Amino acid sequence: MQVTTLSFDNLHQHGALFANLLRAxxxxxIDGAGWDLPQADGMEFDQYDTPASRWVAVHERGEILAGVRLTPTTHRCGIYSYMIRDAQAGLLPSIPRDLLSFPAPVSSTVWESSRVFVSDSVPAADRMRVQMQLIHEMVISARTLGAVTLLGIIPEHSWRLARRVGLDCVAAGPVMDTGGLRSVCVTISMQTKLH
Structure with a gap:
């Protein structure tokens, strides 16, 4: 199993890995959760997949096992900034505006974590190991980028799991329905050590 953090600067070094991540x-x-998202050629993408973002991919022999996108909260692309802030501003009607219990921050030390997934093809016996690899690389990448805090939307009970593996993860808003899933905004401190 390998873990790679992709950026527009290094995509050329990793062959089809980025395209495979978007396909996963x-x-x-889209296929699994039924979300209405932009797509082309079997790949999902949105307005937050810009050169400012980074993508962490857990992969094995070209197959994507898990992934996450990291986006700086300081970035803007047209009318968009980052998903949580844009939802709070009413730009994303599919996400409740009251998702966060404080104004969405804009800071070089706060990055957003989004599009977190583990592939359905990962056997149940391997899921925890794959999740740990994803979390570990996400933390390393976020710290390298200068993040002190990550802000994200995760399934309702996942923040408790994150705490069990050493992440300082705290619910930062109400439980909400996001496309048929019960989710919650969280803050994740990059200051703690992972187990």
Whole structure:
């Protein structure tokens, strides 16, 4: 199993890995969850997949096992900034505006974590190991980028699991329905050590 953090600067070094990540997102979020998201050629993408973002991919022999996108809260692309802030501003009607219990921050030390997934093809016996690899690389990448805090939307009970594996993860808003899933905004401190 390998873990790679992709950026527009290094995509050329990793062959089809980025396209495969977007295809895995399509299988997870469009085919699996039934979300109405932009797509082309079997790949899911949106306005937050810009050169400012980074993508962490857990992969094995070209197959994507898990992934996450990291986006700086300081970035803007047209009218968009990052998903949680844009939802709070009413730009994303599919996400409740009251998702966060404080104004969405804009700071070089706060990055957003989004499009987190583990592929359905990962056997149950391997899921925890794959999740741990994803979390570990996400933390390393976020710290390298200068993040002190990550802000994200995760399934309702996942923040408790994150705490069990050493992440300082705290619910930061109400439980909400996001496309048929019960989710919650969380803050994740990059200051703690992972088990």
């Amino acid at each position: 997102r399509h299988r997870t979020f």
